[in-house]
Amino acid sequence: MKTLSLRNLGKTYFDPYAGAHVTAVHDVSLDVQQGEFVSVVGPSGCGKTTILNMIAGFIPHSKGEILLDGTPVNGPGPERGVVFQSFALFPWKTVLDNVGFGPKMRGVPKAERDRIARDYLALAGLSHAANRYPNELSGGMQQRVGVVRALANEPAVLLMDEPFAAVDAQTRMTLQEELTRIWQDRKPTVLFITHDVGEAVFLANRVVVLSKGRILDEVAVDLPRPRVWDQLVDDDEFKRLSAQVLQMVRAA
Amino acid sequence: MNLLLQMWGGYARMTRRWPALAAVIPFIPVVALWTIVAEAGLFPRAFFPGPADVVRSFVTLTYKGILPDYLQDSLIRLFVGASVGMALGVPLGILIGTSRWAHRICWPVLLFFQAIGDIAWLPILLIWFGFGLTTMTFVIVYTVLFPVVLNTVLGVESVPRDLGRAALCLGASRARVLWEVTLPGALPNIITGLRNGLGYGWRALIAVEMIVGTSGIGFMMFDARRAGSTVEIVLGMIILGLLWYVVDAWILAPLERATGERWGLVTS
Amino acid sequence: MRGAASLAGSAMFVAPLLALLAIWAIVVPLFEVNPRVFPSIGAVGGAALDSIRDGTLIAHIGASLLRVGLGTLIGIATAVPLGVAMGVSPTVAAFLTPLFRFFSVLAGIAWIPIATLWFGYGFGAIVFVIFNAVFFVVTYNTLLGVQTIPHTLRNAAWSLGAGRWAMLTEVLLPGALPNIVTGIRTGLGFAWRGLIAAEMIATNVGLGYMLFVARDFYRTEVIVFGMIVIGVLWLLIDRLILVRIERATIERWGMVRRA
Numbered sequence: 001m002k003t004l005s006l007r008n009l010g011k012t013y014f015d016p017y018a019g020a021h022v023t024a025v026h027d028v029s030l031d032v033q034q035g036e037f038v039s040v041v042g043p044s045g046c047g048k049t050t051i052l053n054m055i056a057g058f059i060p061h062s063k064g065e066i067l068l069d070g071t072p073v074n075g076p077g078p079e080r081g082v083v084f085q086s087f088a089l090f091p092w093k094t095v096l097d098n099v100g101f102g103p104k105m106r107g108v109p110k111a112e113r114d115r116i117a118r119d120y121l122a123l124a125g126l127s128h129a130a131n132r133y134p135n136e137l138s139g140g141m142q143q144r145v146g147v148v149r150a151l152a153n154e155p156a157v158l159l160m161d162e163p164f165a166a167v168d169a170q171t172r173m174t175l176q177e178e179l180t181r182i183w184q185d186r187k188p189t190v191l192f193i194t195h196d197v198g199e200a201v202f203l204a205n206r207v208v209v210l211s212k213g214r215i216l217d218e219v220a221v222d223l224p225r226p227r228v229w230d231q232l233v234d235d236d237e238f239k240r241l242s243a244q245v246l247q248m249v250r251a252a
Numbered sequence: 253m254n255l256l257l258q259m260w261g262g263y264a265r266m267t268r269r270w271p272a273l274a275a276v277i278p279f280i281p282v283v284a285l286w287t288i289v290a291e292a293g294l295f296p297r298a299f300f301p302g303p304a305d306v307v308r309s310f311v312t313l314t315y316k317g318i319l320p321d322y323l324q325d326s327l328i329r330l331f332v333g334a335s336v337g338m339a340l341g342v343p344l345g346i347l348i349g350t351s352r353w354a355h356r357i358c359w360p361v362l363l364f365f366q367a368i369g370d371i372a373w374l375p376i377l378l379i380w381f382g383f384g385l386t387t388m389t390f391v392i393v394y395t396v397l398f399p400v401v402l403n404t405v406l407g408v409e410s411v412p413r414d415l416g417r418a419a420l421c422l423g424a425s426r427a428r429v430l431w432e433v434t435l436p437g438a439l440p441n442i443i444t445g446l447r448n449g450l451g452y453g454w455r456a457l458i459a460v461e462m463i464v465g466t467s468g469i470g471f472m473m474f475d476a477r478r479a480g481s482t483v484e485i486v487l488g489m490i491i492l493g494l495l496w497y498v499v500d501a502w503i504l505a506p507l508e509r510a511t512g513e514r515w516g517l518v519t520s
Numbered sequence: 521m522r523g524a525a526s527l528a529g530s531a532m533f534v535a536p537l538l539a540l541l542a543i544w545a546i547v548v549p550l551f552e553v554n555p556r557v558f559p560s561i562g563a564v565g566g567a568a569l570d571s572i573r574d575g576t577l578i579a580h581i582g583a584s585l586l587r588v589g590l591g592t593l594i595g596i597a598t599a600v601p602l603g604v605a606m607g608v609s610p611t612v613a614a615f616l617t618p619l620f621r622f623f624s625v626l627a628g629i630a631w632i633p634i635a636t637l638w639f640g641y642g643f644g645a646i647v648f649v650i651f652n653a654v655f656f657v658v659t660y661n662t663l664l665g666v667q668t669i670p671h672t673l674r675n676a677a678w679s680l681g682a683g684r685w686a687m688l689t690e691v692l693l694p695g696a697l698p699n700i701v702t703g704i705r706t707g708l709g710f711a712w713r714g715l716i717a718a719e720m721i722a723t724n725v726g727l728g729y730m731l732f733v734a735r736d737f738y739r740t741e742v743i744v745f746g747m748i749v750i751g752v753l754w755l756l757i758d759r760l761i762l763v764r765i766e767r768a769t770i771e772r773w774g775m776v777r778r779a
Contacts, residue, residue, distance in 0.1 A: 058417050078423030088414035092436040092511075101432075105423035153422050260611055275618045282619065299638070360533045361540060367758070368751035371716045372728075375735035376743045380557065451625075455710065459629045459717035463732075474721075477633035485633045493626045500625070 003069060003189045004032040004055070004157045010063030011050050011213075024050045025213040027064070032157065035187040039200035041249060042210035048193045051210075052161050055191070056082050068156060078102060081155030083163045087142045089134040095121065095145050096130040102153030120148040123182060140171035147179065157189045164199065173229050176202055180227045197246045201238065202227060209248045217248055275501070301483040306490065309483045318472070323491070326468040329385070330457055333392025334450055341397045341449075342442055345404020346434060355405075362401060370395040370456045374463060383464050388457065395456045396449035400442065407441025408434055440511045447504045454496055559741035564748075567741040576730070581749065583726045587643065588715055591650025592708060599655045600700060603662025604692055613663055620660040627707070628653035628714035632721060641722045646715065653714045654707040661703025665696030697769050705762045712754055727753075 011025040025047045032038050040048050054061040057076040066073045068080065081102075089098050096117050097104075103113035121127050124144045134142050143163055150158055164172045180203060183190065194200050200207045201221055209216040221241055223232070232238045267274040283303055289295075290302030297305075313319040347354045348362075370391045377387045411434060419429045461470025469488050476484035541561070547553070548560045555563060571577035607613050631652050632645070639645040669692065677691045719728025727750055734742035 056417070056421055058420075076417065076420035078421065080421060082418065082421045084414045084418060086412065086414045088412065088418035090415060090418075090433065090436070092439070101419070101424075102422040105419075105425075105428060149418075149422070263615075264611075274614070278615050278617075278619045279622070356532060357536045360536045364537060364751055364755065367754040368747050369713050369716060369754065371713050371720070372731060372747050372750045374720065375731045376740060376747070378735055379738060379740065379743075452709075452713070455629045455713065459632075459713070462629075462632065463717070463720055473630070473633045477637055480637070482634065482637060485637065489626055489630050489634070492630050493622050496625045497622055501621075 003034045003036075004030075004191065005067040005070075006030045006051075006055070006064065007067065008064035009051065009054065009061055009066060011047070011054060011059075012062045023213060025054075025061075028210075028213070028215055029064075030208060030215065032189060032191055034189055036206065037183055037190045037192065037204045039192045039194060039204035039207045040210055041194055041197055041200040041207055041245060042216075043249060044195060046210045047213035048195075048210050049161055050213075052082075052159050052191070052193050055157075056080055056159055078105065078153050079156045081150030081153055081158045083143075083146050083150050083158065083160040085162045085165050087134070087139075087146045087166070089142055089145055089149070091134055094131050094133055095126065095137070098134065098145055099149045099152050101149065106153075116152055120152040121145075123151075123185065124148045124178065138171075139167045140175060143167060143175060144178070147182070151182070151186065151188060155188070157191060160190060160192045162194055163192075165194075165196075172199075177226075177228055179203060180225060184225055197242055197249060201242050201245060202229070202232060207241075207245055209245060211249075219245055219248075275497075298480065299482060301486055305483045306487050309487050313484070313487070319491075322468050322472050323495075326457060326461065326470070329388050329468065330392060330450070330453060333389050333453060333457075334396050334446070336389065337393045337396030337449060337453070338400055338446060340393070341400030341445070342404055344397075345401040345442070345445075346408055346430065346438070348401065349405040349408025349438070350430070350434065362398065366398040366402075370452070371459050374460065378464070383466060387464060388460050391456050391460050392453045395453040396446070399449035399452065400445040403441045403445025403448070404438055407438030407445075410441065411437030440508060443504065443508045443511060447500065447508060450499070450504070451496075454492075458492065556738045556740060559744055563741035564745045567739070567745045571730075571742075571745070577749070579725060580727050580730045581753070583723075584715060584719065584728070585753075587646045587726070588650055588708075588711060591647045591652075592654050592704075592711060594647075595651045595654030595707065595711075596658055596704060599658035599703075600662055603659045603700075604666055604688065604696065606659075607663045607666025607696065608692070610667070613667055617660075617663065620656060620663065624656040624660045627656045628710040629717050632714070632718050635718075636722050643723075645722050646718045646726075649714050649718050650711040653711040654704070657707035657710065658700065658703040661699045661706070662696055665699025665703075666692055668699065669695035694769075701762070701766050701769060705758070705766070708757070708762065712757075716750065 006028055009025060009028040010023065012021055012023045014020075015022045028047075028051060030038075040051070042048050050059070053059045055066055055073070057073060057080070073080070090101065093101070096114060099117035099120055100108075100113040103116050108116070118127065118130065121130055124147065126141065126144055126148070129137060129141060129145075134145065137145070143166075146163065147160075164175050167175065176199060183203075192200070192203055201219075201223075204221050206218060206220050208218045219241060223235070223238060223241075263277070267277070287303050290297075290300055290305075294300075310319070344358070348358050349355070373391060373394060374387070377390055381387045381390070415433050415437060416429050419433045424432060457468070458470035458473075461468035462474040465471045465474060469492060473485045473488035476482070476488070545561050548558060553560075559567075568577075571580075606616055628649060631649050635645040635648045635652075639648055673691055673695060674687065677687055682690060715726075716728040716731075719726035720732040723729050727746055731743050731746040731750075734740075734746065
C-alpha cells in the first residue's frame with residue numbers, strides 16, 4: 001500500500017541574480033510504500049531538499065502532484081513530520097515540552113501528552129533529559145529529541161532532511177544505528193534526504209539517486225536488520241551496494 | 253608596589269565571593285574625594301555641597317514625606333508609560349516583523365517619528381492636554397514605544413525559519429505559531445528594547461517633570477534650582493542614578509540574560 | 521539597473537510619508553480643525569517661509585548645531601583616550617566600570633539644574649549638558665570595546681613585533697571602534713534630546729526655545745514646523761554621518777554588534 005506518491009513533480013522559480021527562470025526539479029515521480037524507508041541521495045544542488053520542502057508544504061510546487069494516501073497535500077500539516085538539519089528545537093521549551101508539542105497542537109491534555117512524550121523519550125534513551133533545555137544538550141542529543149518529537153506526532157510519513165549532517169562522525173554513526181533500531185520498533189514510513197552514500201545505504205530499504213533535479217536510478221537494499229556499523233563495515237554486500245550507488249552519484 | 257598588588261589581590265578575591273561589592277567599593281574613593289574637595293572649601297558651600305549635607309537633606313526630605321511622595325509619583329508615571337508603550341509596541345513590532353506590507357508602510361513613518369524625539373512633542377502636548385499626567389504619560393509612551401517596536405521587529409526577524417516550519421509541520425496553526433514560536437523567539441530582543449526604552453523614558457520623565465513641574469524627582473531638582481539649593485539637586489541626581497542602577501542591574505539585565513542565555517539565543 | 525533599484529527603494533521609502541502628508545492635507549480642512557489645536561499644511565509652510573525669510577530659522581538651527589557640535593567634539597576628544605587608557609589594564613577597567621555605568625545612567629538631562637546653577641542660563645550650561653551626555657556613554661563604551669578585543673589578537677600583534685604605540689593604534693583603537701561608534705550614536709541620541717530639553721528651559725535661542733516660546737502664543741504651526749526640522753536634522757545626522765561611519769567600519773569588518 002503506498003502512502004506517499006509524487007507524480008511528475010516539478011519546481012521552477014525566478015532567480016533574481018541570474019534574472020531568469022530556473023528549474024530545480026523536473027518530473028520527479030516516486031512512490032513510497034507504508035512502512036518503507038527510502039533514502040534520496042545526490043550531490044548538493046541536485047534538488048533533494050527542494051523536493052522535501054515541497055512535500056512538507058514549506059514551498060509550493062509548480063507542476064505535478066503530491067499525494068498522501070491518495071489525497072493531494074497543500075501546505076504544511078501534522079501528517080508529514082519533518083526532522084531538520086538545524087534540529088529546529090524550541091529553545092524556550094524543555095525537552096519534554098518539545099516532544100509534547102505535536103500532541104499539544106492536537107489538543108491532547110497535559111498529563112496525557114507528557115505520558116506520550118516520556119514514552120518516546122524512553123525510546124531514544126533520553127528519559128534523563130526530559131526537563132533540560134535544548135541548549136543544554138549536545139548536538140547528538142538535540143537531534144535525538146528532533147527525531148522523537150516528529151515521531152511522537154505519529155505522522156503518516158517522516159521526512160528527514162540531512163538530519164545528521166551537523167553532528168560529529170562518531171555521534172552520526174550512533175544516531176544512524178539508533179534510527180534503524182527505532183524504525184524496526186515502530187515501522188514509520190520514512191523519506192530520508194542525504195548526500196552521504198554510506199548513510200543512505202545503511203539506513204534504507206531503497207536508495208533513490210537524484211541528479212540535476214531528476215531521478216537517475218534506484219537501488220534496493222536487502223541487508224539484514226538490525227544493522228550495526230561494526231558488522232556492515234566489512235560486509236561484502238554493503239560494500240558492493242555502496243560502490244554501486246557511489247558510482248551513480250559520481251557519474252551524475 | 254607590592255603592597256598595592258596585594259591589596260588588589262585581596263579586592264579581587266573579595267569581589268569574587270561577594271560580587272555585589274564590586275558595584276559599591278569603587279564609589280568609596282569618589283565619595284572620599286568629594287568630601288575632601290567640599291570640606292576644603294575650594295568652592296562656596298551653597299554651590300558645592302558635601303556628602304554630609306546631602307545625607308542631611310535626604311533625611312529631612314524623607315522625614316517631611318516629600319521625597320517618598322515625589323519618588324512614588326515619578327515611578328508610577330514611568331511604570332504606566334512603560335506598560336502602555338509595551339502594550340502598543342510589542343503587537344506593532346510583531347505585525348511589522350511578520351508582514352512585509354506592514355513593514356513597507358510603517359518603517360519609514362516609524363523612523364521619522366522616532367527622529368522627532370520625545371521632548372520635542374512637549375510644547376504641542378501642553379497645548380493639547382495641559383500640564384498634567386496625560387502629557388507626561390504621552391511623552392514616556394512615545395519614548396518607550398520606538399525602541400520596543402524596533403527591537404521586536406529585529407527579534408521576530410531573528411527567529412530561525414526552521415522553528416516556524418517545525419511548529420507548522422507538528423500541526424500548529426498560523427496563530428499558534430505566532431504565540432508559541434514568534435513571541436518567545438523575539439522575547440530576548442523585546443526585553444532589550446524595553447531596557448533601552450526605559451533608559452530613554454527615564455531621562456524624558458526627568459525633563460518633563462522639570463518643564464511641566466507639578467511633582468516628581470525632576471520637579472524637586474528644578475524647584476531646588478529655582479531656590480538655589482544645590483543640595484537637593486545633588487540629592488535628586490544621586491537618587492536618579494541609584495534607582496536606575498538598581499532597576500537596570502537587578503531587574504532588566506538579569507531578565508535579559510535569563511531568557512537569552514538559558515535558551516542559547518545570543519543577544520548582544 | 522542598480523540605480524533604478526535604489527531609486528525604486530527610495531520611492532518605496534518616501535511613499536508612506538507622502539501618504540501621511542496627503543492625509544494631513546485632507547483631514548485638517550475637512551474637519552475644520554481649530555488652528556490652535558493642529559495647523560494646516562499651508563500654515564506650516566507659511567511659518568517655514570517666514571522663519572527662513574527673517575533669518576530666525578538659521579539662527580535657531582545654527583545655535584543648536586553649534587552647541588551639539590561643540591559639546592560632542594569635546595566629549596569624544598576626552599572620552600576616547602580616557603576609555604582606551606582605562607581599558608588597557610583589565611584591573612583598572614574592572615574597578616572603574618561600575619562608576620562609569622552609574623554616571624552614564626545620569627548623563628544628560630539630569631545635569632540641567634546643576635549645570636544652569638554653575639554656568640548660568642545659556643551657552644555654557646547647554647554645552648556642558650551635551651558634553652556630559654556624550655562623555656560618559658562614550659567612555660563606558662570605549663572601555664567595553666577595549667575589553668572585548670580577543671586576547672589572541674593582542675598576542676598576534678605582539679608576536680608580529682608590535683610595540684606599545686602600534687598596539688594602541690593598530691589593535692586597540694580599531695578593535696574598540698565598533699563600540700566607540702555605538703557609544704557615539706547612543707550618546708548623541710541622549711545629547712540631542714538633552715539639547716531640546718535644555719533649550720526649552722535655559723536659553724533664548726535654539727530649536728527647543730523656538731518650540732517652547734511658540735507654545736505661549738498657541739502658534740501650533742511654528743511648533744509643528746519646528747518638530748519637523750528637529751526630526752529631519754536628526755535623520756540627517758544619524759543617516760548621513762553616524763550610520764555611514766558604522767557601515768564603513770563595523771559592517772565591512774564583519775563585526776556587527778547590534779543593540
